Structures are given as structure tokens and as C-alpha cells.
Amino acid sequence: MELLNAFILLSNFVLVPAIAYGSQLALGALGVTLIYGILRFSNFAHGDTMAFGAMVTILFTWWFQSMGISIDPLPTALLALPFGILCCIGFVLATDRIVYRFYRRQKAAPVIFLIASMGVMFVTNGIVRFIIGPNDQQFADGERFIVKARTFKQMTGLEEGLSFKVSQGITVVTAILVVIALFWFLNRTRTGKSMRAYSDNEDLALLSGINPDKVVMVAWIIAATLATIAGTLYGLDKSFKPFTYLQLLLPIFAAAIVGGLGSPIGAIAGGFVIAFSEIMVTYAYKKFIAYLVPESWEPDTLVQLLSTDYKFAVSFMILLLVLLFRPTGIFAGKSV
Amino acid sequence: MIVTLLGLACFALLVVSLTPRLVGMAPLPDRIRNVSLFAIMALLITIVGLIQSWNVALALLNLCLISSIMALGVNIQWGYAGLLNVGIMGFAALGGVAAVLISADPVADAWAAGALGIFVSFILAVVTVMAAIYTYRNIAPSMARNLALFAIIVIGLVVIRYFYGPARDAIEDVNPASEGYLGGLGLPIILAWPVGGVFAGLAAWVIGKTALGLRSDYLAIATLGIAEIIVAIIKHEDWLTRGVKNVSGLPRPVPYEIDLQQSQWFVDLATRLGQDPALSSSVFVKLCYAILFAIVLLAVLWLSERALNSPWGRMMRAIRDNEVSANAMGKDVVARHLQVFVLGSIVVGIAGAMLTTLDGQLTPGAYQPLRFTFLIWVMVILGGSGNNWGAVLGGFVVWFFWIQAEPIGSWLMETITSGMAEDNALRIHLLNSTAHMRLMTMGIILLLVLRFSPRGLIPEK
Numbered sequence A: 001m002e003l004l005n006a007f008i009l010l011s012n013f014v015l016v017p018a019i020a021y022g023s024q025l026a027l028g029a030l031g032v033t034l035i036y037g038i039l040r041f042s043n044f045a046h047g048d049t050m051a052f053g054a055m056v057t058i059l060f061t062w063w064f065q066s067m068g069i070s071i072d073p074l075p076t077a078l079l080a081l082p083f084g085i086l087c088c089i090g091f092v093l094a095t096d097r098i099v100y101r102f103y104r105r106q107k108a109a110p111v112i113f114l115i116a117s118m119g120v121m122f123v124t125n126g127i128v129r130f131i132i133g134p135n136d137q138q139f140a141d142g143e144r145f146i147v148k149a150r151t152f153k154q155m156t157g158l159e160e161g162l163s164f165k166v167s168q169g170i171t172v173v174t175a176i177l178v179v180i181a182l183f184w185f186l187n188r189t190r191t192g193k194s195m196r197a198y199s200d201n202e203d204l205a206l207l208s209g210i211n212p213d214k215v216v217m218v219a220w221i222i223a224a225t226l227a228t229i230a231g232t233l234y235g236l237d238k239s240f241k242p243f244t245y246l247q248l249l250l251p252i253f254a255a256a257i258v259g260g261l262g263s264p265i266g267a268i269a270g271g272f273v274i275a276f277s278e279i280m281v282t283y284a285y286k287k288f289i290a291y292l293v294p295e296s297w298e299p300d301t302l303v304q305l306l307s308t309d310y311k312f313a314v315s316f317m318i319l320l321l322v323l324l325f326r327p328t329g330i331f332a333g334k335s336v
Numbered sequence B: 001m002i003v004t005l006l007g008l009a010c011f012a013l014l015v016v017s018l019t020p021r022l023v024g025m026a027p028l029p030d031r032i033r034n035v036s037l038f039a040i041m042a043l044l045i046t047i048v049g050l051i052q053s054w055n056v057a058l059a060l061l062n063l064c065l066i067s068s069i070m071a072l073g074v075n076i077q078w079g080y081a082g083l084l085n086v087g088i089m090g091f092a093a094l095g096g097v098a099a100v101l102i103s104a105d106p107v108a109d110a111w112a113a114g115a116l117g118i119f120v121s122f123i124l125a126v127v128t129v130m131a132a133i134y135t136y137r138n139i140a141p142s143m144a145r146n147l148a149l150f151a152i153i154v155i156g157l158v159v160i161r162y163f164y165g166p167a168r169d170a171i172e173d174v175n176p177a178s179e180g181y182l183g184g185l186g187l188p189i190i191l192a193w194p195v196g197g198v199f200a201g202l203a204a205w206v207i208g209k210t211a212l213g214l215r216s217d218y219l220a221i222a223t224l225g226i227a228e229i230i231v232a233i234i235k236h237e238d239w240l241t242r243g244v245k246n247v248s249g250l251p252r253p254v255p256y257e258i259d260l261q262q263s264q265w266f267v268d269l270a271t272r273l274g275q276d277p278a279l280s281s282s283v284f285v286k287l288c289y290a291i292l293f294a295i296v297l298l299a300v301l302w303l304s305e306r307a308l309n310s311p312w313g314r315m316m317r318a319i320r321d322n323e324v325s326a327n328a329m330g331k332d333v334v335a336r337h338l339q340v341f342v343l344g345s346i347v348v349g350i351a352g353a354m355l356t357t358l359d360g361q362l363t364p365g366a367y368q369p370l371r372f373t374f375l376i377w378v379m380v381i382l383g384g385s386g387n388n389w390g391a392v393l394g395g396f397v398v399w400f401f402w403i404q405a406e407p408i409g410s411w412l413m414e415t416i417t418s419g420m421a422e423d424n425a426l427r428i429h430l431l432n433s434t435a436h437m438r439l440m441t442m443g444i445i446l447l448l449v450l451r452f453s454p455r456g457l458i459p460e461k
Helices: A002-039 A046-067 A077-106 A110-132 A149-156 A166-188 A190-200 A202-207 A212-237 A242-259 A264-281 A286-292 A308-325 B002-018 B030-051 B054-081 B088-103 B108-138 B143-173 B189-211 B216-236 B257-262 B264-272 B277-308 B311-321 B323-328 B333-359 B369-383 B388-417 B425-432 B434-452
Strands: A145-147
Touching (some): A002 A166, A002 A190, A002 A242, A002 A264, A046 A110, A046 A212, A077 B434, A110 B369, A145 A149, A145 A166, A166 A190, A166 A212, A190 A202, A202 A212, A212 A242, A242 A264, A264 A308, A308 B189, B030 B054, B030 B388, B054 B088, B088 B189, B277 B333, B323 B333, B388 B425
């Protein structure tokens, strides 16, 4: 019984949040890695693209809410998501047309792309703050919990409760569906295969008649879709604030690099590695240990390895370790 | 109104010098263009002094000087060597920490309460890292080694927290409303400037050691990370920097206004010049700062120019332009990159310490990446990457417009929305959002310069 309680406690505070957070990071990292694979630069604007997509989704959500449209018990944001994705695709394609295409034609160094993406980040950030303001926005509605901690306790008779939020459930389900769709697209369709070919060897791909403009366009469309989904899910799960998306950039990059830049499977694995380490290292294990050991051994400190203020430090440490020992990442990405 | 006209006039001049062919003019000769650009800048600040007040103009000048030094530091990294530092904020923040640690008065009770515990945990941290490195180097790769490494780190963390936690709590309990931290050494704050440089240099060395020599984006991402962490530490380690409670009242390297107003010679001087002593005392203080900052700026500029025109500078440019051939010529690319990365970060650290000196307080919440990292980048790109004079000019121009964009922006919004009703929701929203226009403007400037005039205002020779 004690053992079960300990396990439930850990599930409630580590396992479930980490899976949800990991899914969000994985979706973000997939976008970064895809752009890296096709356009060969680290897109610093990705965090703000997520914020932009999420913002449009929120605006549509509010509109739907004001008209009384809802899909209770699911949040209205799901209904608004496709519109958010469409607007975000339009926005990203516009930035590509206005900013990046010029450098692509020039065959500019990746570093120039990176700086340009910083400029795009600036502008996107400005637009988002301009439209929706810099403050926290709540847009979650519908049912809040799939399983409430108290109901779980009553059901099982355990001391510890397990709560499972709707937003977490939606995050995980959506992430799985999106990843399946993405891999099906990359591995089974003609366009997807041409994208992989282009990513592996640009010259050979061009030689075999693949249209680079189309590949780039599809890459941006997918990246924008993933970014909007990731941004909206993150906003549903926590809350929407433009600045937090800027800060998400670090764990997302860490996830993409840990997995190996350019490798989609790596991005997913990396997202979960980062999320689990972040949450496991900053969790206070006092109560967990108390269940497992005799009462007299019970620790009197929190048994927390690192305070939650430093969760960014965790992704950074992992990033440094990977850079030191395996610079190409777990799933050997590409190098420039 | 005048400010707007001014802004437009300068904007036109900037465009002319950035892309002469676009407006159908022959490019100006280098020397004339450079001198006139700096002259325009001086004129702009003078006009602000005449229209708004000399206090405002000098405050602007001081921050322009500091921004220029930061831009010089980034130019050393990016312009000389093509290294992308996206963590300028962190290095500047380290300079700020140095200002506190050097100049704040020591808190004796806090030292007695917890300094030993902090010291012990620091030693333990060093021991843990050493043990981990020793294990990694001296045991053959195996599962056992990885487990040992893991055990060393976890045990190390637990033991460190055992000493560190109580010490931290003890320090933070000492008079928390006004102290609750260890304080500094109580030395003159000028000393903090070189120390800030050393702090930043050490951080840069650690980052450079891991991320240089790999693909170019890694350095950018690693610096992005270290900056976030440094600022997180400053915000949350209250025993060190009081966190978000801020350390205020740092000593000054220049006289205080109140002392000036009470000293006879100053009052006499002010009366002889026909000025109000209260007003002129604050102008005098700002002028003193400006002189100090100008000395540092000129020193850094002189050193950078000497370095750039020396064989070392030629080697750096050779490496930047073609790493492979420079390597083939026997140049150690990674070592040179590390060197130049540390040097540039030192300059940024010095500027960070100067900024905290000017503010007289350390406000960790003020370290925002957009303000500290990306704004400096715009300065370097706009000024002309690779050219020290360009970086200095970029620092002046960008900071000037960053400050003046607010009145220009609100004027613009007033004009655009003047046709709408007073209580129009859109109008209110637009007027409230003008503050965010600055970000967008800077982003647009960065993109425009990068595309249409990638060599900047004063191009590299």
C-alpha cells in the first residue's frame, strides 16, 4: 500500500506533468529540427512563432466564446486551433517570402539566417505584444479535470490522489496524433520523401528534380502547424504570456540538440529527456521517501536536488553535457 | 513636434548614408561620411539638451556611451571573428554582480551567520566537479564509470545542499527588510569595472571551452542558455544579490548632488554661470559620469583599433573569412576563437558593471534579453560589423532612437487615431500599445539593414 501511494504520488507530480510538458517540448523541437534540416539554420523566431499561433487561436477562442459556440466538455480552443494554424502558416510564409528567401537565393551563411531570424523574432514578439498585450491571458474553458485528485482517492481508497487535467490529456493525445501524421507524411508521401532527400543531400535532391521552393514551403507550413499546436497546448496547460514563449526557446533548442538537430525522432526523444530531467531534478522527494522508508528514517529536508527557480539550468546542463560528449546528439543529427 | 521633425531629418540622413544609390546620390567619401555621422549624433544630443533639458541629454549620453562599449565588445566577437553571442545580457549582469560584490558595505552579522556554510558548499562544489572529471578521465568507459559519475554528482548535490541550505537561510534572516545578504567588500566601485570584466571573461571561457569548435549555432544557443541561468541566479540567490528585492544605494565614483549643493565652491560656480545650483548639481554629476565613461570608451576603442590593425587582427579576419585555409596556415582556430570570445565578453562585463554603477543599484528584474542582448545586436549590425567606429556609432544611434522612439511612436499613433472617437476601443488599444512599437521598430531596422546595407553605417575597411 505504501509502495502504491509512493507511486501515485510520483505519478501525480512527476510522471503526468512531465509527459504533458515533454509532448509540448517535442512538438516545439520538431519544428526547430525540421527547419534546421531543410533550411539549415537554428530558427530563433520559433518561440515567438508559437506565441503568434497561440495568440491567433486565443483571439478566435474568445470570438467563439462570445458567440456561444463551444464543444463542452472540451476547451473551445480546440475548435479555434485550425484557424490559428492557418493564420500562423500565412504569417510564416510571409516572413519567408519577405526575409529568408533573399538569403536563400544568395546562399548566405547559416549565421546570417540566424541573425535574420532574430530580427523576425523581434518583430513577431512586437506584433504579439501589440495585439494581445504582454500580460497573462486565460482562455481555457470546458471541463478542467479528467480525473480529480479527490475522486481518485475515493475510488481507490488510497491516501494519495492522482489528478489528470483535460489539458494534459489533450496535449498527449494531440501530440501522438500529430507525430503519427508527421511520420506518415515524411515516410510515405512523395513530398515527405523529397523533403527527407533534400535534408540529407541538397545537391543530389536538386539533381533528381526535386523542387526546392516547394520543399521549403512545405517545411514552413509544417513548422507553423507544429508551432501553433505546441503554443496553444502550452497555453492551455499553463497560461498564455508572450514572454514565457521566449523563455521556452532554451528547452526547445536543448531538446532538438539532445536528440540531434535535423532528426525528428531525436526531437521527440529530446523533448521528453528535457521535460523529465527538468521536473525530476526540481521535485521535492521528501514525501515520496517518507512512504518508502521506516518512519524514523524520514528526511527532515525537502530532498530537492535543485530549486524550481532553476529549471532552465537543467536543460542548459543537459545541453552542455551533450555538447561535450556527443555533439551530434543521441540520434546523430547533421553538422554544418 | 520638433522631436518628430528631428527624427525624420536624422532618419533621412541615415538612409542616405546607408544606401546612397537608393536615393540616387553618389556615396560620400569615407572620411567625410564618418565625421558627419558622428557630428549629426552630437548635434542630436545637443538639440535634445536645448529642447528638453541638459539633464535628459546627459542621461541619454551616458547610456549611449555604455551601449557603445557593449557594442564594441560584441563587435570584437562578431565583427572580428564571426562568433555569435546571444547571451550579452548574462555577461552584462555579471558585471552588475561585480559592482555589488565590490562596492556594497559588508553585512557583518550575515558573514558571521552563514559565510562559513557558503564557503564550505563552494569548496564541496569544486571537489564534486573535480571528482567527476577525475573519474571520467581515469576510468575506462563502462557502465560502472557512468554509475560512479552519477553517484558522485547526486551525492555531491545532496551534501552541498546540506551545508548550503541552512547557511542561506541564516544569511537571509539577517535583517531581511534592508539586508539579508552578505554584502560586498566596501571597496570603491570603480574597482568593480575590471572585476566585472573578469567575471564575464570566466563565464565566457567556460562556455567557449564547451561550445566553440562545434557548429556555429551551438555557441549561440549555449550563450542564450548561460545568460538565462546567470539572470536566474541573480534573481533567486537572495544571499548573494538580494534577488528581486534589489540592492540599492551602491556608492558612487562621483560626488552626490546634495554634497555639491552644500559646498561653497559649487554654489559660487553655479551663480557665476547664472544657473540654479540644484539643477546644475545634477548636470554636474551626470557630466562626471560622462567623463569617466568616455575615458573607458576611448581606452577600449583605442585598444580594439590597435588589436584590429595588428598582425593578430589580420589573423582573426583571416580565420573569420576562411577557417579552413587559416587552419592550413597553422593557425589554431579554436584557441583563437576562445581568446577573442573571452576578450569580447570582458568588454561587455565592464560595460555591465558601469551600467550598475550609473544606476546606483542592481535590479535583477531589469535584465531582459530583448533590451540587453538583441538591442546590442542591432547596434553592431546597424553600425557596421567589423568596424569599431561603426559599433560606437551604432551604440549611439540605436540607443538614441530606442529612447526617442517612444515620443515619436505616441505622436504617430495620436495622428493615426485622431480621426476616431475618443472612446473608440481600437484607438485606446493602439494608444496603450505604443510601448511595444519599439521592439517592432528595432526588429524592422535589423532586418532592413541586414538586407539592404549589410555592411552598416560605417563599413569595415
